[in-house]
Amino acid sequence: MVLLWACGTEAPPDVPFVPDYPTWDEHIRPFLAEHCVLCHGERPRNGAPSEFRLDVYDDVGAQQGARSMAPKIAEVLERGKMPPDGVGVGPNARAMFRRWAELGAPRSPCTPSCEGRECGDDGCKGS
Template identity: 30%
Template sequence: MIRYLTRPAILFLGAITIGCSSSDNSDGVIPPDDPDNESVTYTANIRPIIQSNCTSCHGNPPTQNAPMSLTTLQQVRSAVQSRNLLGRINSTTNPMPPDGRLPVSARNAIQAWVDAGFPE
């Protein structure tokens, strides 16, 4: 029985791996029915990403010429709505952070949080 199950499982994993690597240049949108999409919150998912990757410049106060802080939900939300945050984290020519784009999983989480309406 196991012999019949292993092979499709390996093919399936292979398909996921190929899917992930080839989607790296897409704009990072995940399907709305992805289960992870529903549970993303600022506190659990988004704040840790921003703290590790953005607040070294976008702290309170901002440093290194960053134009705004990203230390609260409201500040991040406002940067999404009026400072093109999603465009910048997905940009290949002018990304944020400036030294290279976040992993696609982190960009997807931010996109999912925006799509879900900025849940706390």
């Protein structure tokens, strides 16, 4: 995670590059843990809604986890609505979350045995 500073003003949180295949384990969870989970965790804080949690991948009871929320997370970040301090997140972070949602919010990286085929959480897809 890279945090940039310019002229004494804090720049929005961002990542150094947009991974081709962002995953929960490698890219999304660390970003959320650093910038979002304080409010959007097991116990919501600072007026955060309780219908979802960003500290877990899967749904927990009636609360949606990050996987279910992936398209909404990408949309909210794209619109600059979070974090609520008005800074939003940087362009690479927005692109990373958008790509993660487009890919179906994969949890783990592809394995070498998936070579030449589309990778998904349940292993390789396609022929």
